[in-house]
Amino acid sequence: MFLRRNFSALVLCLLCLTPLLADEAFSSPLSLEERLQRLETSQAELYHTLAEKKSAGLSEAISENMTLSGLIEVEGSALRQRLPDHSTVSASDLTLATAQLGLDAKVNEAVGVNFTLLYEEDGELEVDQAFMHFEQGSWNLSAGRIYLPFGAFHSHFISDPLPLALGETRQTALVLTYQREFFSLSAFAFNGNEDKASSEDQVNDGGLSLTVAPSEGLEFGASVLSDISESGAEFLGGNGYSRRVAGWSAYAHLKQGRLGLEAEYLAAAKAFAASDLDANSDGRGDKPQTWNLEAAWELTPAVELAARFGGGRELADAPRREYGVDLSWMPLAATTISVEYLHGKFASSLAAVDHSEQLTMQVALAF
Numbered sequence: 001m002f003l004r005r006n007f008s009a010l011v012l013c014l015l016c017l018t019p020l021l022a023d024e025a026f027s028s029p030l031s032l033e034e035r036l037q038r039l040e041t042s043q044a045e046l047y048h049t050l051a052e053k054k055s056a057g058l059s060e061a062i063s064e065n066m067t068l069s070g071l072i073e074v075e076g077s078a079l080r081q082r083l084p085d086h087s088t089v090s091a092s093d094l095t096l097a098t099a100q101l102g103l104d105a106k107v108n109e110a111v112g113v114n115f116t117l118l119y120e121e122d123g124e125l126e127v128d129q130a131f132m133h134f135e136q137g138s139w140n141l142s143a144g145r146i147y148l149p150f151g152a153f154h155s156h157f158i159s160d161p162l163p164l165a166l167g168e169t170r171q172t173a174l175v176l177t178y179q180r181e182f183f184s185l186s187a188f189a190f191n192g193n194e195d196k197a198s199s200e201d202q203v204n205d206g207g208l209s210l211t212v213a214p215s216e217g218l219e220f221g222a223s224v225l226s227d228i229s230e231s232g233a234e235f236l237g238g239n240g241y242s243r244r245v246a247g248w249s250a251y252a253h254l255k256q257g258r259l260g261l262e263a264e265y266l267a268a269a270k271a272f273a274a275s276d277l278d279a280n281s282d283g284r285g286d287k288p289q290t291w292n293l294e295a296a297w298e299l300t301p302a303v304e305l306a307a308r309f310g311g312g313r314e315l316a317d318a319p320r321r322e323y324g325v326d327l328s329w330m331p332l333a334a335t336t337i338s339v340e341y342l343h344g345k346f347a348s349s350l351a352a353v354d355h356s357e358q359l360t361m362q363v364a365l366a367f
Contacts, residue, residue, distance in 0.1 A: 044304035044328040046071070046336050046366050050153045050164060054116060054129060057102060057366045058334060065106045070367045073098035075158065077360040081353040089353075095121040097362065100128070110135050129170075142175040149175065149186045149209035150225045152251040154262040154294070156306035157326045158340045158362045161292035162318055163266035167249060168232040169225065171205075184211045192230040194241060205230055217255040224248045228268050228288070235288065235316065241276040245269060260296040260306075265289075279316040280349035286314040302330045308342070317351050319344030334366040 047053040057069020075097040081089045099119040106112045111134055118128035131144025151167040153160070160168075173190035189206040209223035228247030229236045251264035267289035272278075274285040292310040299305055306326045312318035324342035331337065344356040 044298070044302055044330045044336065045156060045338070046334065046364055048154055048156060050147060050151075050168065054100075054147060055102065056100070059104065060367075067104045069102045069104075071098055071100040071364065072096075072367075073362055073364045075360055075362045077358060079359075080357045082355040083352070084348060084354055097121065098364075102129075138179055140177040140179065142177075143173075145170065145172050146175060148173060148188050148190075148207065148225070149177075150207055150223045150231075150247070151249040151266050152211075152221060152223075152253070152264060154251065154253050154264065155292070155308075156260070156262070156294055156296040156304060156328065157308055157324070157342075158338050158360050159342055159358075161264065161294075161308075162290035162310050162312045162315075162322065163249065163264045163292050165318060166231060166233050166288055166290045166312070166315060167225075167228070167247065167266040169230060170232060171230065182213055185209070190230075192227055194227060194229040194236055218253070220250075220252040222248070222250045224269075233288075233315075235277060235279070241272070243273045243276065245272050258298040260294075260298075262292070262294040262296075265291045280314065280347070282349070288315040289313040290315065290318065304328045315350070317346075319351075319356070320347045321345045336362075336364045338362045338364070 047056050053071070055069070056071040059067040059069045062068050074095070076092075076094045078092040079090065083089065097120060100116065102114065102116040104112065104114055111132065113132050114129060116127070116129040117125060119125045127145065129144070129146055131142050131146045133140060133142040148169045148171060150169050151163055153164040153168070155161045155164075171190040171192065173188050175186055175188040177184060177186040179185075186209040187206065188209075189203055191201065191203040192205040205226050207223060207225040209221065211219065211221035213219045225231070225247040227244050229241060229245065231247065246269040247267065248269055249264065249266040251262075254261040268287050271285040271287040274283060277286045277288075278284065279286055290310070290312040292308065294306055294308045296304055296306040304327070306328070308322065308324050308326070310322045311320055312322075313320070322342060322344045324340060326338060326340040328336055328338040338361070340358075340360045340362075342356075342358050342360075344358075346353055346355070348354065
C-alpha cells in the first residue's frame, strides 16, 4: 500500500506543478532555433523505441560532417516484494540509469559511421554501437557492432517492456535493408556466441525483419531470429545447446490523434530441449514467451498518461503478469520527467518472489 500512496502523491505533485512550470517554460524568450526545436518536440517523451533511444539527442554539429548527441537518465526507485512465505522485502535506490554519447560522421553522400558509448550504473563504460553504413538508392548496408532489427519494443514507460528483456540483440553483424515509402525489409547475418556443442565457430546465424506502414500513424511488422539464445537475455549462459531454437516477433503500433496503442509478442518458436533450458525444473524444455500491451493518451502536447498490461511465460525472473501506469511530462525541450508504477505477479517455479510493486521516477535529458 505504501507504494500506491507514494505514487498517488507524486502524480498529484506533478499534475499540480505542470501548469506552473509550463507557463514559466513557455513565457521565457526563445531564440528561433529553440522555437523550432520545441515545435519538433511535440511529445512528452524523448523516445518510444530502442532504436530511437540509441539515436536520442540534438545532434549538434561539431564539424562540417560530424554531429554529437547524448542522453542522460537519472532514476529513483522504491521496490517492495512479497515472498512465498508472505514476508516482505523493501529497497530503494538512486541510479545513473543511462549516460550515452553518440558520434555520427558522414564520409560522403553514400557512406557514414556511427559510434556510441554507453555507461549504466553498476556496469562499465562500453562501446554500445560502432558501425559503418552505405546507402545507394533504396538500399542500405550496415556493418559492425549493432542492434539487430529483431523486435520493435514500442513503449511509453521507464521500464523496458518484457519483449525487449527477451529479444534485445546486439551483435557484430551485416544488416542489409531495402526501404520504400510504405515498407522496409531487412536481412542480417552474424557469428553468434551460442552454438551446438559439436559445431564449428562460423557465421551461421541471422534473421529477417519486415515493417509495413500503410498510412500515417499505423505501423506493423514481424521479425525472425535464427537462434533466440543469441539475444541479450543470455538464458543459456554460454554453455551451448543440443538443439537450436529460433525466435519470432510481431507488433502493431497505432497513433491516432492523442491516442496511442502498442502491442507486441516475442517468443521462442518452439521449446528448448530439457537438457538446454528447464528453468522451472518440470523435466520439460522451456519455451520463453513475452507480450506487451500499452495505451497512451496525450493530456496536453507535453503531458502523457500511459497504461501497460504485459506478461511472460517460462522465462526466469520475469513476471507472469505485469500491469501499471506511467505519467510523463516534458517541461522544457529535450527534458522529460516521468513517474511509473508497476505491479508484477510471478510464477513460484520461475522466481523467488510472489508479487512485486515498484515505483520509479526518472529525469531524462537529451543534448
